[in-house]
Amino acid sequence: MPDFSVVGRGVTRLDARAKARGETRYLGDMSLPGMLHGKILRSPHPHARIVGIDCRRALSLAGVKAVVTGRDLPPHKYGYLVQDELILARDLVRFAGEEVAAVAAVDEDTAQEALDLIRVEYEVLPAVFEMEDAMAEGAPRIHDVERNIASRVVINRGDVERGFQEAHLVMEDRFTTQSVHQGYLDPVSCITRWEDDGSLTIHGVTQAPFIQREVMAASIGLAPEQIRVIQPAAGGGFGGKLDQKVWVIAAVLARAAGKPVRLILSYEEELTAGRPRVPLVIDLKMGFARDGLIKAKDTGILADNGAYCSYGPGVISVASHRSDSLYRYPAVRCDAKLVYTNKTPTGAYRGFGNPQVHFAVESLIDRAAVELGIDPAEIRLRNAVQKGEVTIHGWVLKSCALDECIKQAMDASAWKEKRSRLGPGRGLGMACMVHVSSNRASYRPFDGASALVKLEGDGGAVLTCGEVDFGQGNFTAYAQMISEELGIRPDQVKVLPPDTSISTFGLGSSGSREIFIGGGAVRLAARDARRQLLNEASVLLGSSPDELEIEGGIVFPRGNREAGRSIAEVAREAVYRGRGLGILGRGTFDPGSELPDAGKYGNISGCYTFACHVAEVEVDPETGAVKVVDYVAAHDLGRAINPAGAEGQIEGGVAQGIGFTLSEELVSREGRILNHGLLDYRIPTPPDLPRIRPILVEEDDPVGPYGAKGLGEPPQNPVPAAIANAVYDAVGVQFRDLPMVPERVAAGLAGRSPKGRPGKGAA
């Protein structure tokens, strides 16, 4: 691998000092003159007709400046993939928590008091909460679609039946996953303000400013360009800040009140009416040859959409086939259905359907390995895809270090010494994963990114682009790339968060694209700035650009540093010579991915990432509590631009995965979420977690900047299966339902076969 001077080195995050001092401004730290405070009235019923709304008492409360209901608004629809939501409910509410009215008042207490004064008369309607019930003949229709099926994806490739006939072993089981919240601590929020020219300015955090304004424009009767999104610092996102309907509500409030409105969701609203993960029921059947090679796979998926689609159709598309590019599948079939229920709508969360399906597939493979008497690591190595291959869905693997991830995870976890050899109640489990770094199917016109790098008169640089850092640190990685290309220090680079009226177009932070795609554009913009810098310097120095070198902020003729001029001088001169324009590097990067066909065949991403995780657990036979005592996560990330940042992505993703596996679940009864606080919704705390051990497996990708690939989502994908497989190794029972809370594990252990491990049981 070539060596770089800044890329791949330990560079302190650009924003760390301000954050450590408490100086960083998040949305909740901002206000505008004359700003009002917004609150939302939500439906208490999972399915009801709105008979009438009486806002008179709320409107007459001192300090209330606007009350808005669905009937005050034009019936524009809202939605990213399917426009099935209204901004505020008009005649029907379809989940407990749906937005019915909104208030703007001089302070939050007054707005809250006004909500209590709004009288809504409901006629309660029959509701459906289970997917099977929703699809049954005669079930109440939640939307005008057959059997409440919102979306369906069917995949059929290769001869699945023949694969099963030829298989030596066929395994079949049902796996279920639950709804979990993204759990960022900084709740969804915004400040909306209408300008004199009728345009709308929104200060707020979204993972995709340009997409979000496109999604919301029609619902508010504007063109996307009339909406200006300005991003403050962001306190996490993880997929949950892709869909920002709250912004639209704040916008209609601001219009009604004639003043700017700030709206910040309470954590209770986050947990009851956010856009949590889509829960799946996965019926999985796999056939194996005697040597462990996979012969066929058949999957049925039911996905609980909740009352509205949000990102659900995209999630089931991923769930239907993404994991198939992990191994050499000769034949796969999948029928995935997204089903409306009268529950909180579900949406995007780190992994986007992939963690759920990896849980099922990687669990069943482990059971097959035990049945066949093959080491679980060995069965994975035998089936693993390799660099240079084209997978069953047409994915072109220009880089792939899956084998290496498995081997390094085995070494680091002492797999050979420990697997099935630990004391009672302790075990080791492995799981692998595949993911994309961007996805052509998610935004058809463009799968790339763009960036502008402006050189400043002090020798520094300013980057603007449409990409987002919601905390993961890609802005520091961008600064490293610019530093690498221009020969300046990373702390001389200022990275501006997106402003849609100033920044060039970008798709933002989703699909693990920010390093691979966003970084690709940043590097090219920096190279363009370098080219312009050398041209300008060549005029000043009287030598041709290709005779010049840049080092330590100086441009000089090769071998004659004393004759050089500082970048600052050259940049200043360029401003005058260019009559103000100066050096402005432009970069655009498209990874050359393909739009898949209707059957989901096609090279959808510019590169693919792989990982292997090994969990070591301790199971308390009395209580059923599972403790993760060690965790190794080896990731094929191409190249780490910022190694500490990459480790942080892995550590955080694994921690979220452990929460998903062992403790987190939005529990609902009759459509109402019962655990609407963080005491009952159990995000892992420091004592709950082991010292997670990331391993950076670096093999350059030929397309990615400096060989780098994406790392945002991958770390969560293998976690549930790695832990379930470790529990299987520890106690001989494989758990197929998440989360593996103590009650569930204790019940499963009570019914286990007395033979113990390596068992063949499942619970």
Place this chain on the structure above:
Amino acid sequence: MKKPITLNVNGESHRLEVPVHRTLVDVLRDDLGLTGTKKGCDMGECGACTVLLDGKAVNSCLVLAVQADGRQVTTIEGLAVNGKLDRLQETFIEHGAIQCGFCTPGMILSAKALLAENAKPTETEVREGLAGNLCRCTGYVKIVEAVLAASGSPDQAGSPEQKEKD
């Protein structure tokens, strides 16, 4: 109903008249402009609003401003002395313990209170000491490293330099 109080925040005394139901976090943020104290769940469950009250870590969303009358409050803004960062702020920066940063002020103040009581904690003691502070970005690995490094505890998970050698 309002009540006059005196808040001593970061060594500065403030005479305020506050509604009796108003929480300390709101007074710090909205009345004194000290927005370094973050408001996350507002229910005492996430720890983002942690400040030191007479040296003890408290969730400032669970303390009424009137309860802090006459007492010493330290927020993240008060941790650096004459522009010099506290050792914990430095180790959080050096160890990559900060991602989105929303939990950071509360996390650092909880760690400060922990180290004041237990100068050389073990890794387990650090994890238990920070149990009231949630972080969703980091998995706590580098946060725990940073606190151990600041303490000079022998249980150190390894400074960045040590890791380079691995």
